[in-house]
Amino acid sequence: MQRTQSLLLARLARANPTSVFLVTLLLVLVALFAPGPVGAVLLLALAAALVALLSTTWSVQAPQTRVVRLLMLTLLVTAALAKLL
Template structure:
């Protein structure tokens, strides 16, 4: 538990927080790492259900609108795959690429 600081005595700041982070070896995260960490903290069931709703919406929406939703989902999946490819086991890679291919085929079918 952290000790409380004395409210009468202001905290002394000698360096900026950015300089302190570099000085003590803290890692500055880029946006990709922040988004992946936020995704990792989400409830998996909720993420699955939201993705399923988005896929069904893309399949049910007419024409180019449905294709655009499916292409947005495919773009998000491609981004996540590119970030996690090195740590994904080979059987999972095959399944994910197969799902991505089916999603792109469905988007192409909806667009035509």
Template structure:
């Protein structure tokens, strides 16, 4: 008998990809259009969530797929810092 996976990563596998994309897009747009530090903070929170997900799933992705993910995270953090400053 194999143990069942009830952790957060098993729940991410059941999320509709279109809904996840649209939700993330809405958060990015809200962060970009929100004024000053509020928008920057929202983008930093989103970057933290993306970084946590990236760390948790790092070994599951092939090396060729890792670089674009890190670049997107870098762009998100840069946009947040520019927004704050």
């Protein structure tokens, strides 16, 4: 591991992609079925984690990937705000 790499990023790189997908899917489903503000807070917490991950990996992503990730993030935040109202 290089000195510039974060320990958190090294752990994330070793994570099983299927497990990460399933845990994220479970979190989204719980947030969507949870009542009003509770679900919105869960969705916003997930969005905040994705913003942190997106900002960390921004420089190594292709422009097409950046657009898709920003679109997904926008949809997630929109769903959270709609759930608040």
